[in-house]
Amino acid sequence: MSSTRGGDQLPLPLPFTRRQEAERIARRTGQVVSRVVQVVLRWALRLVLPLVCAAAALRAFPYEATVQGVPFEVRGTLLSRPGLSADTTLGSWEFPEVSGVPFGVHISPVDVDVLQLTRLAGGDLPGFVERMQADFTAQLPRIATWLIAEFLLGLVSGLLIAAAINMSVRYLRGLPRRPHELRYRSLQAAGAAAVTVTVAGYGVLSYNPNWVRDSQLTGTLAAAQLFPSELSAYYSQSNKALDVLGSVVGIQAALQAQIEDDQTPETALQIMTISDMHLSANYPLVARYAANYDVDLIVNAGDESAFGTRQELTPAYLEAVAALTETAPMLWVAGNHDSPATVEVMRSVPGVTVLGDKVATADGYAVTAGVVDAYGLTVAGLSDPRVYGGPGRYGADAADVVEPLQREAVREALGVLEDEEIPASEEIVLDEAPADGALGGDDPLVGDGSAVLDGIDAETGEPADALETIDVFAVHEPVAAEEVREVLPGRVRQTISGHVHAQNDSSEVQDEDGVIDLVEGSTGAGGLDNIVRGTGRPPIEFSIVSVATDCQFTRVIRFSIESTQPVLVAPPTADSPRDFGDDVTASTVYFRPQDIDPDRLCSTGLGISEERPWPLPE
Known part of the structure; x- marks a missing residue:
């Protein structure tokens, strides 16, 4: 009896050739890679665009403040230049170790009337610094609110732009609209909010309470640490730029002195x-x-x-x-x-x-x-x-x-x-006695510098520890x-x-x-x-x-002077005050x-x- 009807014959499952098997694996690999690339690109878009928009908002809309008659701009940064810094035309004073989050706040004066600043500082620089600190501290809640608000505004704008791009791509590819699109986008926004809260929490946990003790100076502010005698001659010339240099360096010195007086023996x-x-x-x-x-x-x-x-x-x-x-x-x-x-x-x-x-x-x-x-x-x-x-x-x-x-x-x-x-616990034997006679002959040196002989203190007769x-x-x-x-x-x-x-x-x-x-x-x-x-x-x-x-050991100041330019060994001229110290960096670590x-x-x-x-x- 025939196993087929009408002359039809069922196809037999023949094995693939090596070439067909390789083509099948290549197709499947390509599909998987394409899918992975699509997912990565979508999530990169969702993550990168909000961060870019947040960084752009922080940069584009600084907070404007006036502290003791001096106008300032307070600008935030994201991913670049973390920490706190004060920028001037005479250099910058940076505190990079505030927290583990790559977020920065940077303060810079705007259109400073140097003669007014000199008059405001007067001869009482410590008092002027205290007033500036008190005035600036009073404005900190508003500054923080401003920076947080524009950061969040940038994140939301980035998420909206990412969603718009994603939907436009789906439309151009002829894909149908997904059901519950609004709920899907809400979940994405909630995820972004959770990530933001997590990062903020990490910032709180990684906050360095001693951030003020590690700083870096650049430009003339750094040169001021090296050449006080030259700056003395620098100040003696009648020039507006020199007046503001004296005030800014004096303010910085007073702030540094406060740090040292409060925390350094x-x-x-x-x-x-x-x-x-x-x-x-x-x-x-x-x-x-x-x-x-x-x-x-x-x-x-x-x-x-x-x-x-x-x-x-x-x-x-x-x-x-x-x-x-x-x-x-x-x-x-x-x-x-x-x-x-x-x-x-x-x-x-x-x-x-x-x-x-x-x-x-x-x-x-x-x-x-x-x-x-x-x-x-x-x-x-x-x-x-x-x-x-x-x-x-x-x-x-x-x-x-x-x-x-x-x-x-x-x-x-x-x-x-x-x-x-x-x-x-082991001894280190030192041969010669020091000049002050604290040691004798082959006696080992103990931690407090006294002499011992066979583990006995020479003065008290009691057992003594080795070096x-x-x-x-x-x-x-x-x-x-x-x-x-x-x-x-x-x-x-x-x-x-x-x-x-x-x-x-x-x-x-x-x-x-x-x-x-x-x-x-x-x-x-x-x-x-x-x-x-x-x-x-x-x-x-x-x-x-x-x-x-x-x-x-209380602190170290580390100096670096770029050797591509001649090192300044003579007082600069009044005509080129900004050239003074441009190649100098001074970093302080407590x-x-x-x-x-x-x-x-x-x-x-x-x-x-x-x-x-x-x-x-x-």
């Missing part, structure tokens, strides 16, 4: 950190900075020369170093461009104390650590084990060679075995500083390094445990090193750290207090001890 000494001079002629400039800031101690993280030869350090160059150390003594460690000959020359410069040593060996170089007591602080240092042009890995630049060498040098110099740490803290540890390579912190956990309060010709970011200066890490830029702006490497000149960078009478002995005392009257080697017990 008395300063006992100032430490300047420099690095990577590379034979540049910047020492006279550094000396001026040191004098302007009453710097008491300079820590130099090395790379004094370019090729490590004795002849590079000319008499004129060394005279410039000696002129600086007449202002403030210098603690110096050798960098990878500094040979043993460079170390020997630097030891001969009056006022320079070389921490540790670098000597040639059969296959390279060996380095040791050194330590001094400086004004109540314990400062240690370790030179870089490399020398430019040295043999094998001692002259290498490749990171995979340099990093293990740096870590190995730190461990060998500190007497630490591989993967071993030195806990705070608990190194206040400052200077090295040349940042990776060496990292290794120091790892092998001496809880023992080092601050590390200072250089080498990379760029300061580390302000957010990286102090970690969650309170340890401070300063990576200094090239104070010599690269010098000959940049010619050798064929790279552009980096900024001239250095920092000034304030130390309180209780030995707490440190969180560290856990140290409450009875400690730091003072320049304590002096600086002789450098002594730092062997560890077997």
Whole structure:
């Protein structure tokens, strides 16, 4: 019996060929990708357009206020330039760490009558500042309402535009109108509102109550931190621009003084950190900075020369170093461009104390650590084990060679075995006594600076703890500083390094445990090193750290001067006041207090001890 009728035959399910299978997979993949792209584009439109419209509304409609007779504009920003800032034609004062939300508020004067401002400020700048603060604070609710309202208006406008575009695309594609369109759009608006509330909540949770302590100055306001003597001459000229400069800088100084008076203990000494001079002629400039800031101690993280030869350090160059150390003594460690000959020359410069040593060996170089007591602080240092042009890995630049060498040098110099740490309970033996006689012979140093013999305090006869803290540890390579912190956990309060010709970011200066890490830029702006490497000149960078009478590090001011223009070393003319300081940035970071002995005392009257080697017990 036939299985078909009328001669028809049912098609048999034959398997696909490889080509047909590939085409089928390609079609399905294309459909999936097309669907994903459509969804992503729709949601990108729904998210990006409201944000763009909100940012545009904030920018287009600033709040106009008058504070003590001075007209101001208050403008919000979204996604760009977060934080709070005050802008003037003389530079800006920025506070970037207000919260984790990328939202900013920026205040700038409008059509300021400089003579009126000068009269308003008068001779009582602190009083004028207090009145401005009170007047501005009274207007804060209205300013906040204005900014929030235009932000929400921008979001709603963006959502409406996104919905209109979406419906227009559906119409052009001939798609039918969806049922319950209004409810669908309402749900989208509710989702946007929920996201806005979530972001606002995150802003509240991430709010930094100490935002006022971390700031950045640019332009003439930053230059005012560097050149007070020049500004004194600057003010003496009769010019309207100079009048307003005096007022604005005075207002800024009064506000800064309020911050410091309210939250910062008395300063006992100032430490300047420099690095990577590379034979540049910047020492006279550094000396001026040191004098302007009453710097008491300079820590130099090395790379004094370019090729490590004795002849590079000319008499004129060394005279410039000696002129600086007449202002403030210098603690110096050798960098990878500094040979043993460079170390020997630097030891001969009056006022320079070389921490540790670098000597040639059969296959390279060996380095040791050194330590001094400086004004109540314990400062240690370790030179870089490399020398430019040295043999094998001692002259290498490749990171995979340099990093293990740096870590190995730190461990060998500190007497630490591989993967071993030195806990705070172990002793560190120091050979020589400091100049004031606080230590004796081979006695280990305890945290408060008193002498002990076999764990017994020399004065009281009671058991004493071994050295608990190194206040400052200077090295040349940042990776060496990292290794120091790892092998001496809880023992080092601050590390200072250089080498990379760029300061580390302000957010990286102090970690969650309170340890401070300063990576200094090239104070010599690269010098000959940049010619050798064929790279552009980096900024001239250095920092000034304030130390309180209780030995707490309180703040650091980090300066950066663009080296593409000549550095200003003479007073500017009255005809070009805006050119003064345009290439200067000054960032201030206030440190969180560290856990140290409450009875400690730091003072320049304590002096600086002789450098002594730092062997560890077997």
